[in-house]
Amino acid sequence: MTTVALKDVTKVFRDGTVAVDSINLDVNDGEFMVLLGPSGCGKSTVLRMIAGLEDPTTGAVMLNGELANDLPPRDRKIAMVFQDFALYPHMSVGDNIAFPLKLAGIDPNPRGERVTDVASALGIGDVLGRRPSQLSGGQRQRVAMGRAIVRRPGLFLMDEPLSNLDSGLRAELRAEISGLTRELGVTTIYVTHDQAEALTMADRVAIMRKGVLQDVGTPTQVYGRPATLYVAAFLGSPRMNLLEASVYVHLDRYVTLTLGEQALYLPWDDIRSRAVAHYHGERIVVGMRAEALTPVAPDFQGDVLQGRIRYLEHHGHESLAFLDIGATAIVVDEVGAPTDGEAQLGQRGLRRFGQVMQRITGRAGEPEEAPTGGGRTSVLHDPGRHHRRPAELAVRLAPYPAVAAGHPLAVAVRMDALHFFDERGDRIDVGWR
Ligand SMILES: Nc1ncnc2c1ncn2[C@@H]1O[C@H](COP(=O)(O)OP(=O)(O)OP(=O)(O)O)[C@@H](O)[C@H]1O
Numbered sequence: 366m367t368t369v370a371l372k373d374v375t376k377v378f379r380d381g382t383v384a385v386d387s388i389n390l391d392v393n394d395g396e397f398m399v400l401l402g403p404s405g406c407g408k409s410t411v412l413r414m415i416a417g418l419e420d421p422t423t424g425a426v427m428l429n430g431e432l433a434n435d436l437p438p439r440d441r442k443i444a445m446v447f448q449d450f451a452l453y454p455h456m457s458v459g460d461n462i463a464f465p466l467k468l469a470g471i472d473p474n475p476r477g478e479r480v481t482d483v484a485s486a487l488g489i490g491d492v493l494g495r496r497p498s499q500l501s502g503g504q505r506q507r508v509a510m511g512r513a514i515v516r517r518p519g520l521f522l523m524d525e526p527l528s529n530l531d532s533g534l535r536a537e538l539r540a541e542i543s544g545l546t547r548e549l550g551v552t553t554i555y556v557t558h559d560q561a562e563a564l565t566m567a568d569r570v571a572i573m574r575k576g577v578l579q580d581v582g583t584p585t586q587v588y589g590r591p592a593t594l595y596v597a598a599f600l601g602s603p604r605m606n607l608l609e610a611s612v613y614v615h616l617d618r619y620v621t622l623t624l625g626e627q628a629l630y631l632p633w634d635d636i637r638s639r640a641v642a643h644y645h646g647e648r649i650v651v652g653m654r655a656e657a658l659t660p661v662a663p664d665f666q667g668d669v670l671q672g673r674i675r676y677l678e679h680h681g682h683e684s685l686a687f688l689d690i691g692a693t694a695i696v697v698d699e700v701g702a703p704t705d706g707e708a709q710l711g712q713r714g715l716r717r718f719g720q721v722m723q724r725i726t727g728r729a730g731e732p733e734e735a736p737t738g739g740g741r742t743s744v745l746h747d748p749g750r751h752h753r754r755p756a757e758l759a760v761r762l763a764p765y766p767a768v769a770a771g772h773p774l775a776v777a778v779r780m781d782a783l784h785f786f787d788e789r790g791d792r793i794d795v796g797w798r
């Protein structure tokens with residue numbers, strides 16, 4: 366039984382890299398928490414601080430409600446599994462799994478029983494006598510997990526344990542891992558940059574970017590109500606369509622959202638319209654996932670956007686149409702992109718969202734200016750200063766549809782599935798619905 370709490374935890378490495386920036390996170394007993402984020406965002410550093418392999422620069426790591434900053438790793442009752450796990454090549458599978466028990470001075474008899482139990486739970490009961498070199502990659506990873514579990518840790522830390530495996534094995538093992546840790550009731554913190562892994566395995570997901578925690582919630586919460594534009598763009602495939610919209614309020618009737626030459630009308634009885642109405646006369650970001658868009662007949666009456674297909678992508682089970690609707694896209698930089706030294710945070714004040722947003726309409730390479738006093742850059746720039754580039758609205762179609770690039774297409778919009786963000790990239794309708 367273990368709980369973990371991080372209180373304002375920051376890690377600055379000697380060279381000035383801010384790997385983790387004021388993180389607050391509570392992990393409940395028995396919970397499966399996934400830390401998700403692109404390469405270099407600080408996931409491993411968080412895990413290593415919890416394990417005691419790295420000291421926080423400031424802040425507190427609490428285990429079971431007690432300050433653990435000075436607790437040596439061996440006293441933390443933690444087991445860790447890495448991507449680059451190493452098994453002892455000269456030992457059998459059984460001896461590999463039993464090794465931590467042997468170190469702990471546990472008698473051969475119960476030791477053997479525990480090894481058999483763990484091995485059969487992991488589906489490697491029949492290869493206990495083999496050497497690691499005689500195993501497949503998936504089996505080897507199971508042995509590494511077995512070796513970690515066998516000591517019955519209170520807390521399980523896993524750092525991308527599946528990333529060396531092929532996709533079929535990954536899917537199989539991720540179901541097994543989440544099943545097993547839940548069965549054992551072990552609190553688990555699992556690091557990945559794979560959103561599918563996060564959404565399928567987690568009780569809750571914590572999404573990081575450049576050392577900063579962006580959002581924490583159940584998979585349904587972070588996917589359905591992302592707290593920031595970054596989270597909205599990070600989760601989901603195809604990416605959420607993010608469009609610039611001008612807000613105009615027709616009191617007691619509806620709120621007009623102007624997207625280029627077209628408009629959508631948010632009815633006044635939609636409770637979110639009060640939050641959006643606050644931005645009367647201003648621009649916001651409207652997010653719509655592909656599942657909020659349905660192709661309809663051209664004369665469809667209702668909430669609809671008209672466009673022309675710029676290109677099609679065929680994925681076998683579905684096709685995606687990318688529509689030119691005459692609106693302006695917001696592009697979220699660096700989402701999932703491999704980055705070297707990405708977490709080299711500059712000014713702390715700019716650490717939130719604005720800094721990473723770059724308008725597709727912006728002049729390439731030219732940094733946006735921070736608004737005076739605000740400290741965070743706007744994602745919506747002055748239209749006069751920039752070239753405009755149209756949005757490509759991703760719409761799901763049946764596989765190999767009877768339409769082609771250049772064809773017109775009308776799509777109905779599920780208004781209740783829209784997301785709204787302010788110019789700094791924060792969700793607008795917090796607290797509503
Ligand atoms: N010992 C160190 N000294 C200086 N910088 C470091 C050190 N360890 C990590 N970093 C930097 O801290 C940042 C976070 O690193 P971390 O390994 O936690 O990222 P990550 O999210 O685990 O990335 P990945 O998905 O690639 O494993 C990176 O910019 C990394 O270069």
Ligand SMILES: [Mg+2]
Binds near residue numbers: 410
């Ligand atoms: Mg890492």
